[in-house]
Amino acid sequence: MKIVPFEMERWQSTWENSVEYNLSESGVQPIPLRELLRDAVAIERFLDHPLAYSQGNGTPELRSLIAGMYRGATPDHILVTNGSSEANLLALWHLVEPGDEVVVMLPNYMETWGLVQIFGGKVKPLRLREDLRWQFEPDELAGLVTRKTKAIAVCNPDNPTGAVMGHAQRKAVVDAARDAYAWLLSDEVYIGSEREGPRTESLWGGYEKTLITNGLSKAYGLPGLRIGWLAGPPETIATLWGYHDYTTLTPTYLSDRLAQIAVAPKRREEIFARTRSILRRNYVVVSSWIADHGALFSHIPPTAGAICFLRYALRINSSDLARRLLKERSTLIVPGDHFGMDGFIRIGMGDAHGYLTKGLARIDALLGELKAEKGTR
Ligand SMILES: Cc1ncc(COP(=O)(O)O)c(C=O)c1O
Structure with a gap:
């Protein structure tokens, strides 16, 4: 390939x-690392962890903390991955069959743009417009969705523009996905890194065929942990875990434990x-x-x-x-x-x-x- x-x-x-x-x-x-662990007792305890295989889909403790970020989610809605990049890979590997169309909001990180093509799909670009302060035109989205649309992939907040999707755009994305019964794939790794304004709301919860990807590399300042995750319907998450068996097996044992510290609500x-x-x-x-x-x-x-x-x-x-x-x-x-x-x-x-x-x-x-x-x- x-x-x-x-x-x-x-x-x-x-x-x-x-x-x-x-x-x-x-x-x-x-x-x-010292700042994340904070006190001497935690550092000492951390040194006693075995360098073992960890739970493949993420420890129940970590999945439970992550599930707490998504209304109504349980640990079964979560798969922990090695970075949000692996989360995007697993999702598109599973979703895209040759000939499928995927609407991809552009510009973005370009991983989804590449993966859709690698798996034989066709990218239908949904352009963010500078004259609209890096929003897309909702009517344009409606024109891109067809019977062949397998998924709509967005990045919110967006890389490289730093734009947060407007209210009309959020509604347009969910409506278009629902109308086409397509998957909605939302890369939300920049949520929590808002310089201005309120916390960006996840697209979770608006439509049943939604997969969220996220991780600790950006808003958390912990890229070296290589911790990401997928949130989605439990049966799809169980399927995606099977794909993870072929990529990296498990998150790193130490990273899973450190991630538990970082995602605890107060921290x-x-x-x-x-x-x-x-x-x-x-x-x-x-x-x-x-x-x-x-x-x-x-x-x-x-x-x-x-x-x-x-x-x-x-x-x-x-x-x-x-x-x-x-x-x-x-x-x-x-x-x-x-x-x-x-x-x-x-x-x-x-x-x-x-x-x-x-x-x-x-x-x-x-x-x-x-x-x-x-x-x-
Ligand atoms: C939008 C977006 N998604 C995913 C990633 C991958 O990040 P990681 O695998 O470190 O979580 C990046 C990295 O820049 C990104 O900008």
């Missing part, structure tokens, strides 16, 4: 740990507050940096996520720009090309204040050269 390259992940996996400034990340500064709120304060502090830095560049950049302020999706006015392709930044300034960002959107770049803003400002200064140095060499549009 041939795969569709996952361009952004190839780019990040190859360079993120060797550049001097990595501004390609979409999450906040990860929480150190979860503390972690989300930490995330919000990092985003608020850093967006001040990034937005004033953007303003300093006048008409060179334009952007719709992101509501959630540690990401800024910027339109730029330089006469250079986004991959060329990102490559030059990498090679000449040892700084990593994500080119719009990775989302099928040349003319944009995605900048991560979740890191420490000093690191972020130094990384932005590296971008400035290149921008100065590019303006002189290429001119602006």
